[in-house]
Amino acid sequence: MSPELMFLSDLALKMALTAFIVVVISIVVERSGPFIGALIAALPTAAGAAYIILAFEHPPDFIAASAVGSAAAAAAVSIFALTYTVLAQRHGLVPSLAVAIAVWFVGAAALRLVAWTPPTATLLNVAVFGITVPLSWRYRTSGLPAKFMRTAYDIPLRALTAAIVVATVTTASYSIGSFASGMFAVFPIVMACSVVILHPRVGGVASASMFAHAQIALNGLWLGFIVVHYMVAPLSVWGAYAVGLAVCIGWSGALWLIRARKFRSSTSPPGP
Secondary structure (H helix, E strand, O other): OOHHHHHHHHHHHHHHHHHHHHHHHHHHHHOOOHHHHHHHHOOOHHHHHHHHHHHHHOOHHHHHHHHHHHHHHHHHHHHHHHHHHHHOOOOOHHHHHHHHHHHHHHHHHHHOOOOOOHHHHHHHHHHHHHHHHHHHHHHHOOOOOOOOOOOOOHHHHHHHHHHHHHHHHHHHHHHHHHHHHHHHHOOOHHHHHHHHHHHHHHOHHHHHHHHHHHHHHOHHHHHHHHHHHHHHHHHHHHHHHHHHHHHHHHHHHHHHHHHHHHHHHHHOOOOO
């Protein structure tokens, strides 16, 4: 097989894997409602696909260093979500999403100016989420409809755009380095695609509500990548992935249990 054909085959495999993961997650989100949808949207979906591919192409040290980049970039994702949430209250899809994406890129560029370590990335996230979570709280009052009509292009749009991002990141990883690869792996492409579909259909206030709900859930993202960084050496890359994913899912699961308990308490009849 020629080098060109091998490259195209590898690229097609990357895109197909990403598309499959995103399609499955998208269907689950649509059927779960706003709060559960936010918990799922905060999981490392496209990032997970990117990391699976990076594991086949790079040594463990590269993966460990990339995880620090992803952990630090989670703070930029939170700012992206807050920016869209605020702007979508009064503005349309294009300006709200365009400014939010621009803010993410500015944040990513700023992150490159610092030599981040797991402790400093942790402090960054604690500081950023300490601001974005309270600021987003007021926008959680409006929820998305439990169900909405999906057109034929919705799922393919999400799958294709996420696949392109992941293929680009993994292909460029040899030239941009481990930290930047980790940063761009968590570019909020799935969240952005969801907004493109939801905003015109249910309005900016309702679609922004999912982002506001996702702020607390996004803490599981950076926690998971910090765990991946530390677990690569003792557990190997795949073991680290498993533990990191368990942390992300466990965080979202804990938030679901807390909400479910509050709901049961509020709906239970008063005692005698």
